[in-house]
Amino acid sequence: MVHRSLGQSTPELASGFLPPPPSPCSACHLGEREDIEEAAKLRAPALEPRGLFAVRMSRRRSGSCCGASLRAAFLTLTVALSTVLGNCSVDVSSSNELFASSSSSTAFSRPARAEQLLVSSSLTTERTRRIPLMSVEQELDAARAAIQRSARRRRRVDPGRGGGNVTTADTWFDAGVEHALVASVYRNPAAFHRSYREMEKRFKVYVYEEGEPPILHAGPCKNIYTIEGRFIEQLELMAPPQGGRRGGGARSGVRTSDPARAHAFFLPFSVSKMVQFAYRPNTYDTTPLRAIVADYVRVVASRHPYWNRSAGADHFMLSCHDWGPEASRGHPELHANGIRALCNANTSEGFRPGQDVSVPEINLYTGDMPRQLLAPAPPLASRPFLAFFAGGRHGHARDLLLRHWKGRDPDVFPVYEHSHGQKDGPLDYYTSMRRARFCLCPSGYEVASPRVVEAMYAECVPVILSNGYALPFADVLQWEAFSVAVPVADIPRLREVLERIPAPEVERLQRGVRLVKRHFMLHQPPERLDMFHMIMHSVWLRRLNLRLDR
Incomplete structure (x- = not known):
């Protein structure tokens, strides 16, 4: 396997912080009070700006370690001052003479106030540019708060008073939607709205660049595993914001090129492509899949410090193949600690709703x-069918459905096996759903x-006919x-269950479908609140380790 390598920066540069200054020797502390008092005398009372670095001049000889440190500091300030004032040629020898004369005296001559302001502005701007305002964990703490x-404001609202803080003033979230519907569909509308805005403002994902297509950095986009390929493609196509600009949601994208600023790290492998290129048909042997996952995690862990820092807890993968959960077992830390975004979200097979992410599945043939x-x-008035299904007889739930309801009442309760939607079928598949x-x-x-x-x-x-589906x-x-939701065991009573739902309740359910439909739409490029961003929001919540329940 060929891997794209990344240059590894030093820890200081990667984190954005300047390295700490060297510790002085014990002798340098003897006259510290004198140095501070002398610097205070030289400080302009009201006009000196914040951030101005005062050079503490010692009365010791330059041969001491303290004198050597002060000598280096003085030379640094001389170079900075000359550069700011436009004097690109620095005479180091004259600086040495100036330093020697000043170090032997009891005080040094202050530079002009304008020169002080220029030096202060230059140094303060440089430190501001290189030191981030908030660390990654501080950002997560601020978002949680x-x-x-x-969420607390929402809980204090009295539902009988018109909903209060149930909705927001942002038209992209709930414009034109009745408050009661929003309150019934979302667990906590105000908390979700704030969480989504915080995600747009802060959340950044780093995509590892190691590896080559087709198994890495690519995926299927024209079959039942479409979401896997579309998610990888859309994240790969997102250009990281220029100049360190943060936030913006769909405008600037969630991807970052600076791993030190990332809240989550994406492992861009495709389990569907592994099955296509590494699996031997009809063997049901998933060892090659697990080996590829294990190898990739070892590569990124050896080249970057981020996996070992968290044991994979801030890393995530995404798979819509049935064997996605099995492939994740290739690396014990990924399976135990990582965030697994899976279409096969079966709680009876190890899916953890509080840690993993359930991904919607869709089959886009073209x-x-x-x-x-x-x-x-x-x-609803134009929909003559009570319910509809057409599909193959695979799996226990489908077999039970077809055995009890296939062809029994095609005019009201049409249930078909395979032939529906073909040229010789009775009706078009999607038309029947409508x-x-x-x-x-x-x-x-x-x-x-x-x-x-x-x-x-x-x-x-x-109508969800499943057991254990998160x-x-x-x-x-x-x-x-x-x-x-109807348990699989109740499929023989399915028609009776649906017929007992009153018409006003069916209308309410359909209004709910119409409201949440936007969260399951695919767009290129991604748009606010669509499926791509809802998957990202699910990962964001797991990095926050936060629930949005009432």
């Missing part, structure tokens, strides 16, 4: 959104189903406000 303040789903969705009030979303061999996202595009209420963006969204 701001979000928790918003790489683009189906044109039928981009048209305005019809109202004609149904509920869209059935059973698990396959794994828990996730692309029908959940397709149902939202069609503004059809998704639903996407559940940190923020209350899925019961726009979907129906």
Whole structure:
């Protein structure tokens, strides 16, 4: 495997801080009080600016270690002053003579006040440029505090008084949406709004550059694993902000070229591509996948200090392949400590909702959104089907659904196997979704189903038929406000369960689908609150180690 190498900077430059000054010897402390008092006498009472460095002149001979340190400091200030005043040619010999004469006297002649101001401005500007205002952990602390303040204000609101702080003044978040709907769909609207704004303002991700396509820095964009490829592609295409400018969300991007300023680190490998190029068909042997993951983590850990600093706790991967969780086992620290963004978010197979990220799954056959789903969705009155499903017989939930409901009532409760949507099928697949009030979303061999996202595009209420599925963006969204969950064991009673939901409740659920639809949309380039940024927000919350519950 060929790897792109990165130049490793010194720790001082990587962190943005100047190295500490050398410690003086013990003899230099003897006259410290005299030096401070002398510097105080030379200080202009009201006009000297903040940040001006006062040189403490000692009465000792220049042969002492203190005299040597002062000599170096004086030469440094001479060079800086000459540069600021435009004198590019510095006479070091004359500086030596000046230093020698001043060191033997009891005091030195102050430079002109204007020269002091110039030196102060130059040195202070240089330190401000090189020293970051806030460390990464300080930024995370500030974001937590701001979000928790918003959450507390939300909890103090009396729902009977019109919602109060339920919504915000930002038109991009809740303009034209009724307060009660926003309050029912989001766990804490004010806290989510503040968290998202803090993410736009602060969150930065560093993408490791080691490795080459197709297994690294690339992924599929035209099949059921589309999200994996689109996420890697969109993050790779984001140009880091120039000149250290921070914030901006969709405007400047979340990616940074400075790993010392990153809050999270992305491992840009594609498990789907590993399966395509390294897996031997029909062997069900995932050893090559685990070996690639282990090798990549070892490479970045040996070239950068960031993995070993946190044991991988601030690193994340993303996979929509069924074997994504299995591939993560290739490195014990990645599996135990890392943030795994997975479509196969099965809690019965080790998915941890508080640490891992559930990613929506969608099948884009051409790489683009189906044109039928981009048209305005019809109202409930124009939807003759109670529910709809068409798909293959793989997995226990699908097999049970097809055995009980296939072909029993195609006029009201159409359930088809495979043939639906083909040229000889009765109706177009997406058209049928737009004609149904509920869209059935059973698990396959794994828990996730692309029908959940397709149902939202069609503004059809998704019916989750799964056990152990950790639903996407559940940190923020209350899925019961726009979907129906039915245990797999209740599939034989499925029609009865759906028919008992009153019409006003179905309308409320559809309004919820219409509101959250934007969080499951794909855009190129990414837009505010779309699927890319919601995945990023889920990673952001895990770096904050914060919940947005009521």
